[in-house]
Amino acid sequence: MDVRRTTVRDMRRSNRSVILSSIYRDGPLSRHELSARTSLSAASVSNLVSELIEEGVVEEAGSVESEGGRPRVLLRVAPTFRYVVGAEVGETRIRVELFDLAMTVLARADYPIDVPQPAVVVKHVLEGLAAVIAEAGVQPSLVLGLGVGVAGTVDSDAVVHAQTLGWDAVPLGEMLAEGTEIPIHLDNGANMLGQAEMWFGAGRGASDAVIALVGSGVGAALVADGSTYRGTRSSAGEWGHMTIAYGGLRCRCGAEGCLEAYVGAEGVLERYRQAGGSGSAVDEEAAFVELLDAVGTSGVAATIVDDTIGYLAAGFANLVNLVNPERIVLGGWAGLLLGERYLPQLREAVGKHALRQPYAQVSIELCELGRDAVALGAATLPVLRLLRDGGVVPPRSNR
Structure with a gap:
């Protein structure tokens, strides 16, 4: 293995991640603003932004006047580059929503439930996933992932421990993955509400x-x-x-x-x-x-x-x-x-x-963000993966 090549590649991806995250969280931003926020050189920002635009991850979003110079072009993450789905597993209801990358809701499905048994949860979440993809009219291959917010503790293997629900080491991530090729992301529902409110609310x-x-x-x-x-x-x-x-x-x-x-x-x-x-x-x-x-x-x-x-x-x-x-x-x-x-x-x-x-x-x-912010927060899980990877979409086999 060429250690230097790996290091350079990793550094480039890290810099792409910094730029993309800044644009997503604080944009639209100009190249000049990105350089100031990220401490990257103007040349590095220009080169990496050009890559991201060419790949369709980032797009121009108008311009603003600058002091004594040409108007500065603003950049944003392209809303339709990919799509994400978020699901809230509640005690009386399961809600599934599909968003573009601007986190605009494009489709929604709701399923009332009596008792959140694991098999029932998996059934309705997967039904909802298929329903919102169909309603929004997007290709499944353009869906970055499905994020799910659920009660209880979610460990690193997507196994859920929810004592109040009677769930003891339920392999929910594995159960969901058996029914779809779309990558699955799981986390605690309160954490997902928190992430939504911290990002957008x-x-x-x-x-x-x-x-x-x-x-x-x-x-x-x-x-x-x-x-x-x-x-x-x-x-x-x-x-x-x-x-x-x-x-x-x-x-x-x-x-x-x-x-x-x-x-x-x-x-x-x-x-x-x-x-x-x-x-x-x-x-x-x-x-x-x-x-x-x-x-x-x-x-x-x-x-x-x-x-x-x-x-x-x-x-x-x-x-x-x-x-x-x-x-x-x-x-x-x-x-x-x-x-x-x-x-x-x-x-x-x-x-x-x-x-x-x-x-x-x-x-x-x-x-x-209202009472349905858990699904929105859950949908940010695949977005977070995209930002961390610098806009590189992994093959479906590398979940």
């Missing part, structure tokens, strides 16, 4: 943040110095299973007193029923909305919601004291429903539990 510009997902269950993405903190074996971020009450309510994971048992939608509705509350809705999300709507007329509903805000605030305060984030972003369908009505009350309650100095340094915001 309320987390932009923050280097240390927590993106909290509150739905049927509860999780969080911990971002430290711009990167997701995963811990020793990728299980960091299981904030929902932080003990909030010693000897408290039993959680779905089997432990007692977990935060999820008090602020997850399933736990909140169970506490409401135990307190004598009632409603006509059968669907969990509709029942949660019904509970919130009853606050003005039902003392039981008002107490349950007030307690829920208190428990959520205590959970946030623990994060403030423990990891000192500059931003906490609240998302997930139940989190958004609560935050849209009670965000000022939540912020005030966090201040009562957190230490003054780190509380003064944090802002608490709502997700900007």
